[in-house]
Amino acid sequence: DARVTQTPRHKVTEMGQEVTMRCQPILGHNTVFWYRQTMMQGLELLAYFRNRAPLDDSGMPKDRFSAEMPDATLATLKIQPSEPRDSAVYFCASGLVLETQYFGPGTRLLVL
Amino acid sequence: KQEVTQIPAALSVPEGENLVLNCSFTDSAIYNLQWFRQDPGKGLTSLLLIQSSQREQTSGRLNASLDKSSGRSTLYIAASQPGDSATYLCAVFKTGANNLFFGTGTRLTVIP
Numbered sequence: 752d753a754r755v756t757q758t759p760r761h762k763v764t765e766m767g768q769e770v771t772m773r774c775q776p777i778l779g780h781n782t783v784f785w786y787r788q789t790m791m792q793g794l795e796l797l798a799y800f801r802n803r804a805p806l807d808d809s810g811m812p813k814d815r816f817s818a819e820m821p822d823a824t825l826a827t828l829k830i831q832p833s834e835p836r837d838s839a840v841y842f843c844a845s846g847l848v849l850e851t852q853y854f855g856p857g858t859r860l861l862v863l
Numbered sequence: 864k865q866e867v868t869q870i871p872a873a874l875s876v877p878e879g880e881n882l883v884l885n886c887s888f889t890d891s892a893i894y895n896l897q898w899f900r901q902d903p904g905k906g907l908t909s910l911l912l913i914q915s916s917q918r919e920q921t922s923g924r925l926n927a928s929l930d931k932s933s934g935r936s937t938l939y940i941a942a943s944q945p946g947d948s949a950t951y952l953c954a955v956f957k958t959g960a961n962n963l964f965f966g967t968g969t970r971l972t973v974i975p
Contacts (some may be wrong), residue, residue, distance in 0.1 A: 793965055793966070794965040796962050805960070844906075850894055850963070852963065853909075856904075856905055857905075
């Protein structure tokens with residue numbers, strides 16, 4: 752059955768290193784979202800794309816985070832340089848309409 | 864900004880009990896409200912979606928209600944089972960915001 756996939760599932764890295772997270776949306780979905788989940792803040796929207804174009808990235812720290820969709824089957828979220836406060840679970844979700852989203856299993860990031 | 868609150872943060876009940884989870888939101892200008900389930904280490908699964916014009920939705924043992932004017936929603940789980948143990952999050956899609964606003968969740972444990 753169709754589902755959103757994310758890689759890697761877990762990532763441990765040292766402060767200052769670049770981190771790249773990947774997401775494969777459900778085939779045919781034209782909207783892709785990136786969320787971050789922490790114990791303190793809960794789920795926060797970082798950015799979302801429609802038809803591969805970024806529509807809103809206001810939730811993303813611009814100095815170190817970047818999100819792209821090189822093609823319709825791949826979305827990437829990069830952090831450079833990473834910091835310990837970036838440790839969180841990063842979720843990708845996709846959908847056909849903004850209000851109905853299907854979530855991937857997440858990438859659990861730990862920055863030491 | 865839309866604030867979404869869920870109380871209690873954690874709940875333990877014996878198997879077979881009926882239970883209610885609560886969600887409140889500050890801005891009643893919502894398009895819809897969803898209840899999600901999140902299992903440890905997994906992504907979110909949508910359980911029920913209530914449009915702003917509706918008052919409730921049912922799926923199996925789950926019933927969600929919406930009172931938009933008072934900014935409240937409840938998720939009723941009948942005859943709870945250990946398999947219901949998970950974190951339950953509510954999220955509102957705010958009119959014009961093009962964004963889901965999530966609560967911090969209620970962690971439910973159903974004791975066999």
